[in-house]
Amino acid sequence: MKLATLTLAATLVAGVAAAADAVAPGDVEFDEYGAVATSLTGQPGDPAEGEKVMTNRGLGNCVACHQANVLEYAQFLGNVGPSLDGVADRWNEAELRGILVNAKKTYEGTVMPAYYKVDGFTRPGNAYTGKAADDSFGPLLTAQQVEDVIAFLGTLKEE
Amino acid sequence: MKFKALTAIAALMVAAPALTFADPDDDTLTINGEEMVTKAPLPAHLEDSLLPEIMSGWHFRNDDTQAMEMDDFDNPGMLAVEDAMVAWDTVEGTEGKSCASCHESAEDSMKGVRAVYPKWNEEAGEVRTLAMQINHCRTENMGAEAYKYDSGPMAAMEALIAVQSRGMPVNVAIDGPVAETWEQGKEMYYTRFGQLDLSCASCHEENYGNMIRADHLSQGQVNGFPTYRLKNARLNTVHGRFFGCIRDTRAESFAPGSPEFVALELYVASRGNGLSVEGPSVRN
Numbered sequence: 245m246k247l248a249t250l251t252l253a254a255t256l257v258a259g260v261a262a263a264a265d266a267v268a269p270g271d272v273e274f275d276e277y278g279a280v281a282t283s284l285t286g287q288p289g290d291p292a293e294g295e296k297v298m299t300n301r302g303l304g305n306c307v308a309c310h311q312a313n314v315l316e317y318a319q320f321l322g323n324v325g326p327s328l329d330g331v332a333d334r335w336n337e338a339e340l341r342g343i344l345v346n347a348k349k350t351y352e353g354t355v356m357p358a359y360y361k362v363d364g365f366t367r368p369g370n371a372y373t374g375k376a377a378d379d380s381f382g383p384l385l386t387a388q389q390v391e392d393v394i395a396f397l398g399t400l401k402e403e
Numbered sequence: 404m405k406f407k408a409l410t411a412i413a414a415l416m417v418a419a420p421a422l423t424f425a426d427p428d429d430d431t432l433t434i435n436g437e438e439m440v441t442k443a444p445l446p447a448h449l450e451d452s453l454l455p456e457i458m459s460g461w462h463f464r465n466d467d468t469q470a471m472e473m474d475d476f477d478n479p480g481m482l483a484v485e486d487a488m489v490a491w492d493t494v495e496g497t498e499g500k501s502c503a504s505c506h507e508s509a510e511d512s513m514k515g516v517r518a519v520y521p522k523w524n525e526e527a528g529e530v531r532t533l534a535m536q537i538n539h540c541r542t543e544n545m546g547a548e549a550y551k552y553d554s555g556p557m558a559a560m561e562a563l564i565a566v567q568s569r570g571m572p573v574n575v576a577i578d579g580p581v582a583e584t585w586e587q588g589k590e591m592y593y594t595r596f597g598q599l600d601l602s603c604a605s606c607h608e609e610n611y612g613n614m615i616r617a618d619h620l621s622q623g624q625v626n627g628f629p630t631y632r633l634k635n636a637r638l639n640t641v642h643g644r645f646f647g648c649i650r651d652t653r654a655e656s657f658a659p660g661s662p663e664f665v666a667l668e669l670y671v672a673s674r675g676n677g678l679s680v681e682g683p684s685v686r687n
Contacts, residue, residue, distance in 0.1 A: 261515050280521075301616075305616070307616065308615050309615060318647060320614070320616050320617035321614075321616075322613070322614045322615045322616050323613050323614050324610050324613045324614070324615055350548060351549060355601060355605045355606075355609065355610065357598070357599040357600060357601075358600065360475075365596075365597060365598050365600060365654075366594060366595060366596050366597070366600075366654070367596050367649075367652065367654045367655040367656075368451060368653070368654065368655065369598065369652075369653045369654040369655045369656070370599050370655075371653060372650055373650070374646060374649070374650035374654075374656040375655060376655040376657065377655070379596075381598075384598065400455040
């Protein structure tokens, strides 16, 4: 019992520490073109995890709108957004981070959602329930997931 | 800035040729042999939209789904119409009346009705959807209970009434006493809702013809409602669809029958002015 409580306490501390290290959604700094130079976590992203985030319906679900040849296995890739093949030749890491955190800072009026933003929405909901948002409301992706996706996008080179 | 925008545009152009597979088709819709108008010139009030013409959602479905709508024997939505024909003649409520007591045969009395709803009701001083009118008749004229706004019996009754206007052009009034409600609906159509920050126009005006995952985006027209969806195997109401589309933006949606959805329905219906009434249609 004691031991279990201690383990739990340790986990909590670790959780808090990780969150404290991450840049909070409201504190992200963009340059005038919408790029974000500073890593959100200070940790390198994991491309394999990033790939999962991109194809998983419950996470980034980027494939709802984007195609990329290496992601064809995920099936039914959308075409609302441009193909991401060669995207790392077109944008550097800071620019990709900016597009993920809040694509509207790069593309005015884009339909691409902001993945690391928590305010300024009209009638934000509680995920896909149709009900109002509650205390559990947070950004679409965690800071680490954003970094993981950036790492994966960095592998999409053609040149 | 300029440079970045150009790169992005170049990327889009490279991607473009591969995308045409998802375009709406040019097939002709006949229902029981009668030809429907499924593409029509842009109504004047849509001139500042991005649409070149208006199109029924039928063009965005695959051949098998399309075929199911072409013959009433293949259209599963017609089973609900049969149920509604029984309901039409069934006496309910304290007044000892059925729909038929006042309206006699639906074939005659309901012809053209679907095409002009939602519309202004002078006596009540309100914009009424077809569902509101059906419930008004039930509670005020029959002394019966209102149907739940987006329930099966309501969808079935709407389908029975829609069938009587099949092939007639949608012709919803947007001026005079409804003008204010119409403006409210228009504003909603272009409001970006939810955490995904998307408006109706983001999907159905800017991106119709594109694929969003496995879904082929249509113009989100309501001329085919109620729609029998293969996905949930029942008739679906307009407000049921609106609820789902707003929910899918990770938003707090609005309730079926709410004033907001009444206004939105008036506006969306008017975007289909000129298309044939198709209900009950078949979609996936």
